[in-house]
Amino acid sequence: MRALHKLLSISDFEREAKRRLPKAIFEYVRGGTEDEVALVGNRAVFDQLVFRARGLRNVSARSQSVTVLGQTYASPFGFAPTGVNAIVCHDCDSKLAREAAGSQLPYIISGASNVAIESLVKLAPHCWYQGYFPGDRTRIGNIADRLDAAGVKTIVVTIDTCVGANRENNQRNDFTIPFQLTSKLIGSGLMHPRWLLEVFAKTMFSTGTPRFVNMYETMGPSITENTTDGFRAGRDRLSWEDLKWLRDRWSGQLLVKGVMHPQDAELAAATGMDALIVSNHGGRQLDGAIAPLQALPDVVRSVPKTLPVLIDGGFRRGTDVLKAIALGAKLIFMGRPQLYGAAVAGTEGIAKVVDILRTEIDRDLALLGCKDLTEVTPDLLSVRGAPRLEQV
Ligand SMILES: Cc1cc2nc3c(=O)[nH]c(=O)nc-3n(C[C@H](O)[C@H](O)[C@H](O)COP(=O)(O)O)c2cc1C
Structure with a gap:
């Protein structure tokens, strides 16, 4: 493995993860759907925004902490x-939980x-559950009861x-869930002996075939099992009425993830969500x-100022993070990125990814002329393009 200190950016980690992982697994992590227009768009949108930095503002005492x-x-x-x-890294969920808690980062x-919620909560007491x-209230109620008993305080419902x-891309690489071993996958695994030993063998000898242990109230099927009702069954019936029902039943925090339309943002607010994730x-x-960063301003405008708007999709640089903060995102x-870190060097790789992003944010804050995140405001952004002639 290339020494960790030589990996300077998240894209360095992506390149190294590509070398380390069997193709089907790397592509499962990296890939998008169909023509990957949304995947590419998620990154491209960042280049449409440029900074108008301020100078001489004494930025010697900087903080990037935030309360949400x-x-x-x-x-x-x-x-x-x-x-x-x-399949990316042995005991990956526990490693992510430990790093998130140790570095005081939000973690969902x-x-x-594949590691039981009850164990992960012990490692990261403030974790959220997605x-x-x-659309089956008995099942939703049962998992909510399990989360409550485990001490989880925040549920995030994915709506996309x-x-x-x-x-x-997964089909072309023989990658399916339920996971089935094909000769192509075995061949690809054999060409990555380190993965075979450190991930596959280590996992099989310690805990056996990974399972969906947190999908429902009981231990779910293994990732190779074809369940009778299919583990995705009934998701297409889930509605805002179900969320309203859950809101009345769940006393902890409740969020929705996958909001892209301003009217869904309004519905999320009206349904009593504590925050939403674009x-x-x-x-x-x-x-x-639409790229989440492009969707963000309309969503922020559609909800009360007190409702935190969070975001994900394509963030790879400190500058990306600060562009979203300037547009009103709170987290x-x-x-x-952290999966690439895990694939490259387990715990150390995840920590290095966090360190790279944190260092970039700190430097970028200074270069923008900001001491903290409250000073990162929309006037620091401009849309890329040629100067307008009337400005001359
Ligand atoms: C390998 C992989 C697995 C994912 N699994 C889930 C999941 O179980 N639940 C979920 O809500 N989103 C899932 N997502 C989506 C992420 O939560 C997130 O929305 C997305 O990865 C953000 O984009 P980024 O990878 O460009 O940062 C997954 C993403 C990846 C890459």
Whole structure:
């Protein structure tokens, strides 16, 4: 492995993760859907915004900490929920939980994660849980009871996954959930002996085939099992009425993830959500979806100022994070960067990814002329383009 100190950016980690992981697994993490228009758009939108930095503002005492939903975080970014992490790195969910807690970052456990919530809460007491809920109130109620018993205080309901996405890249690489071993996958695994030993063998010998342990109230099926009702069954029936029902029943914090339309933002506010996450699932659901950063201003305008608007999708640089803060986002989540860190060097890799982003944000704050995040305001942004002639 290239020494960690030589990996300077998140894209360096992505390149290194590509070398380390079997193709099907790397592509599962990296990929989007269909023509990957949404995936590419998520990154491209950042280049449309440029900074108008201020100077000479004495930025010697800087802080990037932020308080959201009653919790103070050391940085304005955190780990988005990602499922099936066990195939990226041994005990990946626990490593993410530890790093998030140690670095005081927000962290959302995926409903498709592979380490039991009850263990993860012990590692990261302030973690949130993301649910892939079916339109079945008994099942939603049961998982809510389990979360309550485990001490989870915040539920995030993903709303952009009512049906499975068309991930053609996964099909081309023989990657399916339920996971099936094919000769192509075995061949690809054999070409990555380190992954075979450090991830596959270590996982199989310690805990066996990874399971969807947090999807429902009981231990879910293994990632290779084809369940009778299909684990996505009933998600296409979930509605705002179900969320209203859950709101009345759940006394903790409740968020929705995957809001892209201002009217859904209004509905989220009217349904009593504590916050919402602008997201297109990292370009992994509806292809051609608007980039979250482009959707952000309309969403922010549609909800009361007191309702925190959070965002994810394509964030890879400190400058990306600060652009979203300037447009009104309170927290930024990332999905792939920490998985690339985990794939490259486990705990140390995740920590290095966090360190890179944190260092970039600190430097960029200074270069923008800001001491803290409250000073990162929309007037520091401009749209890229040629100067208008009437300005001359
Ligand atoms: C490998 C992978 C697995 C994911 N699994 C989930 C999941 O279980 N639940 C969910 O709500 N979003 C899931 N997402 C979407 C992320 O939460 C997040 O919206 C997205 O990754 C943000 O984009 P980014 O990867 O460009 O940062 C997943 C994303 C990736 C890359």
